[in-house]
Amino acid sequence: IGGPTNNGGILLRWLRDEFGSPEQEVARKLGIDPYDLLIKYAESVPAGADGLLFLPFLSGERAPYWNANARGTFFGINLQHKREHFIRAVMEGVCMSVYSVALAIRDCTGPLTEIRVS
Numbered sequence: 001i002g003g004p005t006n007n008g009g010i011l012l013r014w015l016r017d018e019f020g021s022p023e024q025e026v027a028r029k030l031g032i033d034p035y036d037l038l039i040k041y042a043e044s045v046p047a048g049a050d051g052l053l054f055l056p057f058l059s060g061e062r063a064p065y066w067n068a069n070a071r072g073t074f075f076g077i078n079l080q081h082k083r084e085h086f087i088r089a090v091m092e093g094v095c096m097s098v099y100s101v102a103l104a105i106r107d108c109t110g111p112l113t114e115i116r117v118s
Contacts, residue, residue, distance in 0.1 A: 001105055001108070001109060002063075002101075002105070003062070003063030003064060003101035003104060003105060004062045004063055005061065005062055005063055005097050005098070005101060006057075006059040006060055006061055006062055007056040007057055007058055007059055007061060007072070007093075007094065007097055008094055008097070008098070008117070009094075010059070011056055011058060011090055011093070011094055012035065012038070012090070012091070012094070014058065015038065015086075015087065015090050016034055016035065016038060019083065019086070019087075020034055020038060023037045023038055023041070038087050039091075041083070041084045041087050041088075042084065042087045042088040042091050044084050045084045045085050045087075045088040047092075048092070049081075049085045049086075049088040049089040049092060050080065050081065050085055051076040051078070052074060052075075052076050052077060052078075052081050052085045052086065052088075052089045053074070053075050053076050053089060053092075053093070054072065054073070054074050054086075054089040054090050054092065054093035055070075055071075055072050055073050055075075055093060056072055056090070056093035056094050056096070056097050057070035057071055057072045058071070058072040061097070063100075063101045063104065064100055064101055064103075064104035065100075072093075074086065074089060098115075098117055102115055
């Protein structure tokens with residue numbers, strides 16, 4: 001049993017391509033993957049991104065909401081938030097989306113013993 005989402009890895013690619021130019025250049029010079037650098041920056045911010053939240057629905061959403069008109073947003077932004085916070089918030093938003101699917105599956109099947117994301 002599963003639940004398809006529209007907003008997983010594609011959001012990380014969007015983040016890299018639209019906001020990660022500095023990281024792409026640094027990663028190229030260091031010979032590493034730019035995603036590894038984005039993850040490193042995200043790790044420098046505490047869980048919850050200091051209150052910055054991201055709803056990851058940039059392409060509408062399938063499971064569990066089934067709403068093609070759903071849209072994403074950042075909220076809770078303040079002057080202390082840096083690019084690292086936005087990177088972490090995007091990653092946490094994707095995790096929240098996967099968690100929402102897991103909850104919907106659990107409600108149909110009972111406790112989950114395994115989750116695979118691809």
